[in-house]
Amino acid sequence: MSRSQVLVRTQGNIESGGMPVASGRGKLLHANHSFEDSVTTRQRLWARFVARSLPRCPLPLRLKASPMLRTRLTSLPATFGFVMMLVSCADQNTVGPPVTQPAFAGPLRVSPDNPRYFTDGSGRAIYLTGSHTWLNFQDAGFTDPPPVFGWSAYLAFLQAHHHNIIRLYRWEQAKWSAETPSDYWFDPMAYQRPGPGTALDGKLKFDLTKFNQAYFDRLRRHVIDAGQRGIYVSIMLFNGWSIEDKGLGIGNPWPGHPFHRANNINGIDGDPNNDGEGLETHTLQVPEITALQEAYVRKVVDAVNDLDNVLYEISNESRTGAEAWQDSMIVYVKHYEATKPKQHPVGMTALWPGGSNADLFASAADWVSPNGDTTAPPAADGSKGILFDSDHLCCSTSLEEPWVWTSFTRGLNPLFMDPYDGAFPVAIQRDPNDPRWEQIRVAMGYTLTFADRLNLLAMRPRGDLASTGYCLANPVAQGAAYLVYLPTGGTVTVDLSGTSGTLKIEWFIPSTGQTTAGGTTTGGAASSFTAPTSGDAILYVHQ
DSSP states (O other): OOEEEEEEEEEEETTTSSSOOOOSTTOOOSBTTBOOSOOOHHHHHHHHHHHHTSTTOOSOEEEEEOHHHHHHHTTSOTTEEEEEEEEEEEOOOOSSSOOOOTTOSSOOEEOSSOTTSEEOTTOSOBOOOEEEOTTSSSEEESSSSOOOOOHHHHHHHHHHTTOOEEEEOOOOOSEEETTEEEEEEEEOOSEEOOOSSBOTTSSBOBEEEEEOHHHHHHHHHHHHHHHTTTOEEEEEEEEGGGSSOTTOSSOOOGGGOTTSTTSBSSOOOSOTTOSSSOGGGGSSSOHHHHHHHHHHHHHHHHHHTTOSSEEEEEEESOOTTOHHHHHHHHHHHHHHHTTSSOOOOEEEEOOSSSOOHHHHHHSSOSEEEOOEESSSOOOOOSSSEEEEEGGGEETGGGOOTHHHHHHHTTTOEEEEEOOTTSOSOOSSOOOTTOHHHHHHHHHHHHHHHHHHHSOGGGOEEOGGGBTTSOEEEEOOSSSOEEEEEETTOSEEEEEOTTOOSEEEEEEEETTTTEEEEEEEEEOSSEEEEEOSSSSOEEEEEEO
């Protein structure tokens, strides 16, 4: 590993003033495994500035006060002096051997032609849809060690349903959950537990300067495995359900969190107001914690940057008050990935409880998952890509298959919070064998099949063109296409006035998976079409 170094001579007020400096023996900044002292925000910003001047010097970097600083300070006034800082950084290495991913044409990026969707090196629009479940990364359960999640079977399940994205759930706590009063364990964790001392869960305390490499090896392996099946992975970096009880009064995960003052050997306290929850960890209130979180982000990015099938989600349902922290983390991920060979989309998802969708759309995120309702979803206006996740929607326990089609025809990318095997103890239990869930999974696969046929770059949600209000359309004179959803079947009127000539008619019936040719029609005016069977139906009119 090669290194670059520079010796920086600065002048400033050491206690409060102009030039941020490092002081004290061995102060480390942005080093993956070392945080011996607290580091101020000003020092972090200065270090990033210095790093940009170094050849081949991506973050992280190491910042130390030189011996000259320590000797000079004994003979100079405590508030002023010449300061020597040694800044060094290491070239970054890819974790693991190179991986070939033939299913992808490079990382996703927001399509400049139709920002409702992503694109890649192919230039085509990429629609995302799929199921995710709570235990698809860490094992968890009522025993220690917890039962092992059937990862291979889960991937086969996704592939069989023709899904192309998952959220990879991360739990920050080692034990306990907001959704059960019982003991509940999670494994593996991101940090090593060498002690000394015993944490609240009865195991050795965490050392927050030492990552657990097995955790990051598993993360990389999961992303590679999913990629081999053509599946994108949205990596959840943090989880709002790991730091508080969410007001449910059922259980509290915070006593099991590594940032709890009783659980680490580093003096980190994620609950400075001592209210029994770690809400402060999802704010910028404690700079030492922000630095640790940034180190974790760098470690994750280092583990998967060479892979194409990656997205990042900052945090799952952090509470209102986390907006500035999330925005800061979005910028940090983007800044760090800018030093890397590949850049991936970064998303912000709904805050809960509370939270405003306006904060999501005003953020620096490439994509968002807003809160809302499962009925009559709003049409995507193209300001950001929307992964329309049932996890954040009201009344998702009553979700049914039409939600998939109404979302698709309004320019959204539907994701399903899947009960899957029923192993995770959610506060509102759902029967994993409810036939509605299978109908939703199958419908998502059908929408992906349609998306692969359509020229999505040219399609826009045009509910005004269909009497049902659900229509994706490219209403041009030639090469037109109209995809219309009929939630209850029957007859729909479609405005074809923008298109001339003859158009083909197809009917697709979700309940049977059958496609029926419906003859032809002529553009230039509104036309009415009647579904061939009862129940919901898809009308595809195209040239």
